[in-house]
Amino acid sequence: MSNSHSYSDSEKKAVYKAIAQRRDMRHFNGKPLESDVLQKIIVAAHMAPSVGLMQPWRFIRITDKLIRQSIFNIVDKESKLTSEALGQRKKEFLKLKVEGVMQCSELLIAALPDGREEHIFGRRTMPEMDLASLSCAIQNMWLAARVEGIGMGWVSLFSPEEIKSLLSMPSTSQPIAILCIGHVDEFYEKPMLVMENWAEERSLDSMVYENHWQG
Template sequence: MSEHAFSDAERAAVYRAIGERRDMRHFAGGTVAPEVLGRLLGAAHQAPSVGLMQPWRFVRITQGELRGRIKALVEQERLRTAEALGERTDAFMKLKVEGINDCAELWVAALMDNREPHIFGRRTLPEMDLASLACAIQNLWLAARAEGLGMGWVSLFEPQALAELLGMPAGAKPVAVLCLGPVTEFYPAPMLVMENWAEERPLGDMLFENQWGERQ
C-alpha cells in the first residue's frame, strides 16, 4: 500500500460517500447552515479544472418568485421531453424529476463567459470546460452526502431561457439546476432503477483493453 494512502477508516468514508451518493428528488424542506454551505462550496471550488481556468459559476436562488419561474421552465421541458419519448411518455410523466419547491437551497451551476481565450487543454477538446464544471458539481454532491444532505441535478430546461432569466452575459451557459438540502432518507439505489426506468450496467461492459471493443 502506498505510504500516502489514507487510513482504513478514512478510505472507507470516501468510498461510502461515492457509493451512497444519490440524485435526489425528494426533500424535507429545512435549511442548510451557512458554515455547512461554505464547506460545500469550498469543496466544489477545489475541483480539478483544465488549465486551472475554473470555469464554474454558481448562482444562489433566494427569491421565491424566481424559484417558481425556474420550476416553470423545467416543467415546460418536462412536457417536451415526454412528447419526444413516444411510447414511454406515460411512464416518464409518472417520474418525479425535480425537487425545486421542496429543497432548502436552489443553485444554478453555469459555465463562465469569455471562455474562448482559454486554450490550455482545450485547443482540441474545447468541451473540457464542461468536464471541469462537472467535476465541481460532483465534489459538491459528495461533500453534501458526507454532510448528510441530499442533492439533485436537474437538466430539464432550455439553457438560453434560463440564462436570460438569470441575466447571464453572452457566452455564459447554465448547465445544472441543483436542489440541495435535508432529506428524510436516501434512496437505497438510484431512483430510476427503483422506478424500473433503467437498469445499471456492470463496470465490465465499459472496459476495453488496447482497442475499442476488445476485452481482457
Template sequence: MTVSSDSPSDRFSDADRAAVYRAIAERRDMRHFNSEPIDDQTLQRLLQAAHQAPSVGLMQPWRLIRITDRTLRERIHELVERERQATATALGERSDEFLRLKVQGVLECGEVIVAALTDGRERHIFGRRTLPEMDLASVACAIQNLWLAARAEGLGMGWVSLFDPVELARLLDMPAGAKPIAILCLGHVHEFYRAPMLELEGWARVRPLQEFVFNNRWLET
C-alpha cells in the same frame, strides 16, 4: 517542483478510505426533500468543495448562482415543468411512464444552485485547443465534488437538466457566452434511495462495470 514519493504516509487511513468509497457508492440523484434550511457553515463547506475541483488549464470555468428569491425559484420550476412536458412528448410511447417520475425538487429543497459555464472561455486554449468541451468537464467535476461532499454531510442533491438554457440564462441575467448547465437541488432528505431512483422506478438499470472497461482497443476485453 519536488514530487513526493508514494510513501505510506500519503495513503489515507482505512477508515478515511472507506468513507470516501462510501460517499461515492451511496451518492444518489435525489428528488425528494424536506424544506429544512441548510446552515450557512455547511453550505460554505459544500461550495468550497465544489471550488476545489480540478479544471483544465486551471481556468475554473464554473459559476455557482445561489437562488434565494422565492419568486425566482418558482420561475425556474416553471421552466423545468415546461421542458418536462416537452420531453414527455418527445419520448412517445414512454411519455406516460416518464410523467410519473419525479424529476426535480426545486420547490421543496433547502437550496437551489445553478451551475454555469462562465463567458469568455474562448481565450483559454490550454487543454482546450482540440477538446474545447473540457470546460464543461471541469464544471462537471465541481458538481461531483459538491455532490459527494453533500452526501458526506447527510444532505441530498439532485442534478436537474430539464430546462432551456437560453431561457434560464436570460432569467438569471447571464452575460453573452455564459451558459447554465445544471439546476442543483440541495437539502435535507427523509432517507436516501437504496439504489438509483430510476432503477427503483423501473426506468433503466445500472449495468455492470465490465461492459464499460476495454483493453487497448474499443470493445476488446
C-alpha cells in the same frame, strides 16, 4: 497494499462509502439548510480540478421566491416536452419525480462563464473540457453533501436560453445544471431510476476495454 501516501483504512472506507452512497436526489423535506454546511459544499466545488486551472465554474444562488417559481415553470415546461418526445414511455416518465426545485432548501444554478475561448491550455482540440471541469466541481459538491447527510439533485430539464434570460447571464455563458440541495428524510438505496424501473445499471465489465474499442 498501502503506501506512504495512502489514507488509513477507516479514512479509505469513508471515502468509498461516500462515493457508493451518493444519490441524485429528488425528494426533499424543505427544512432550512445551515449556512455553514452550504458553504462547505460550495468550497468543495471550488477545490475541483480544472483544465489549465481555468476554474470555469460559476454558481448563482437563488433566494428570490419569484425567480425560483420561474425556474420551476421552465423545468416543468421542458418536462412536458420531454414526455412528448419519449413516445411510448410518456406515461412512465410523467410518473417519475424528476426535480425538487420547489421543495429543496437551496437552489443553485451551475454555469460556465463567458470568455472561455481565452483559455487555450488543454482546450485547443477539446474545448468541451471546460464542461468536464465544471462537472468535476459538481461531483465534489455531491460527495460533500452526502458526507454532511444532505441531498443534492442535478436537474437538466430546462431551456438554457430561458435560464440565461431570467438570470441576466452573459450571452456566451452557459447554464449547465440546476442544483437542488437540502435535507431529506432518507436517501435512496439505489439510483432512483433503477428503483422506479425506468432503467437498469450496466455492469462495469461491459464498459472497460483493453487496447482497442470493443462492443
